[in-house]
Amino acid sequence: MSELLKVRDLRVRYPVAGGMASMLDRNRRSYVDVVHGVSLDIERGETLAIVGESGSGKTTLALALCGLAPVLDGEVRFDGAVLPKGNDSYLRPDRRRVSLMFQDPVGSLSPRMTVRRLLGEPFRIHSELSDDPDRSALELLSLVGLSTDFADRYPHQLSGGQARRVCLARALAQKPDLLIADEPTAGLDVSIQGEVLNLLSEIQQELGLGIMIITHNLNIVRHVAEQMAIMYLGRFLEQGLSELVFQQPRHPYTAALLAANPSTNPDAKAMRIDLSGEVPSLLQRPPGCEFHNRCPRVQAECRESFPARESSNGKQAWNCFHALP
């Protein structure tokens, strides 16, 4: 497989809106590091799942990769070429090649446009992609398994699953190499969730896309992603082959997360790992390992410095002084 995206030590920083003093005096401005040194690789035809709770920086990471969030530092290589830093100019010539399926499907579709127009729009912007936007729009519709009857409907006439399909069709219009799906199944029912995920897998095989899925549903990760990364307060605490991470989590947060996953068998007495303490605020990033105040294996050094990356033969890596065996 060939490498598609290589990210090293990416940081995204947002300014925090302060009072009048911070507007006048540069030194008094404060910032929040939403993505705090993330490295990842995605190959063509491969899926990486990013798991983490709301506020852990998953969506910001996705936006940064599309050039929609201010990158402070780090290197992004897309298909071999290093992309320039900065906010707006970042990625522009190549933006077509990375597409994003936004989290809220109905919110990301204009309520005043029919499905036909919504799907034709990317072809009007990137006119090199198609001579006949209308025909291409209908082709996309059939690619995502919707009949042509849907072409003249408005977004509010679609169900959640159908709206997701339209968003996927729109994301595929620009013939991307990398598709970033932000919570593609959030709010979907289990019976429809499978449809959307199966469709993603099919299209991936057909087009050889690299996919990054953002989710907080661990149950789907095992099925759809070869690689996974566990994000907590802007960092990847553990990442690697999903199979290995599920089998033998090394970071205590990963272990707690996997153990906490509620089972539908009421008799299964899960081996829970109790976490106490609160999730710290990004505004006051704790010193040392961000997880130390909730970690059951915490020691003195965890409060002082962030542990270096360790890995087992490059297939699974984690940042922890006291990793699980």
Place this chain on the structure above:
Amino acid sequence: MTTPVLEIRDLSVSYHTDRGLLRALRNINIQIHPGRIIGIVGESGCGKSTLISTIIRLLAPNAQIEGGSILFRRNDLLGLDPAAMRALRGNEISMVFQDPMTSLNPVMTIGRQMTDIQYRDNRSKAEKLARAASLLERVGIADPADQLSRYPHHLSGGMRQRVAIAMALMTEPALLIADEPTTALDATLEVQIIHRLQQLQQDFGCAILFISHHLGVIAELCDEVVVMYAGEVVESGTTRDVFLKPRHPYTRRLLECDPARIEQATRNLPVIAGNLPDLANLPGGCVFRPRCDESIDICTRERPPLDGVDHCTACHVTGQ
């Protein structure tokens, strides 16, 4: 058996829409006994939200209650005047909503919000603040007195949801309705909230009506489960019965679709083929028939009644 806190009898609710009458709930029967946690499972469009709105009588203007009754401590809520209903809401029946960021006021401190809702009590401000702090402590928030002066955006998602729970329990309600309260949280915090709810339920002795489409959360938390599909109850019973011995084909298919249950990693996840029936134009007979692979002749003609004693199913084929 004790008298139920809440007894929903034969409730039907419809919405007037451009496409005609949308029959959102049809002949719903649910009983909630004191101190029990009842889970309602169902997919979007099954009528969960309409059901809650009907219980707290906050239905949209185009809704119409077609029939039935909702007995809360033997009083029919549907017959109460607005003032009496207002006295119950947030007092004897309270709610925790899905997204605490939108249910808490972003421009007021936690303390202000928690004292404001004690407007019914004739106490001093200091007493109200002390009560607010004691509730925050009971939901497991550290330094409760300090938190009172903070704003919702200062708190993490898990803390905000616990603040919302503390506020809902402030008046020691007889019934707490929780509408997907863990959707925005990661698994560790989800479990934390569930265990906290179980603990609080025992302390306060209230009944909880818990709505979710996360099957695992329901299995973990609830004593009893009600499975809804397209505006009807298709199966109800104890959590063990429903999850371990599901009878209705819909419940079975739903459980099969849960990716957590599939041991072997697969790129081809099971789905329930077909779509929800159009509620404005219902098919005759069983509502699940168009998607059911076990249907027989009678399923197209007659709607199956919800049959059974403790474990009830509405199915001609698998029911009793």
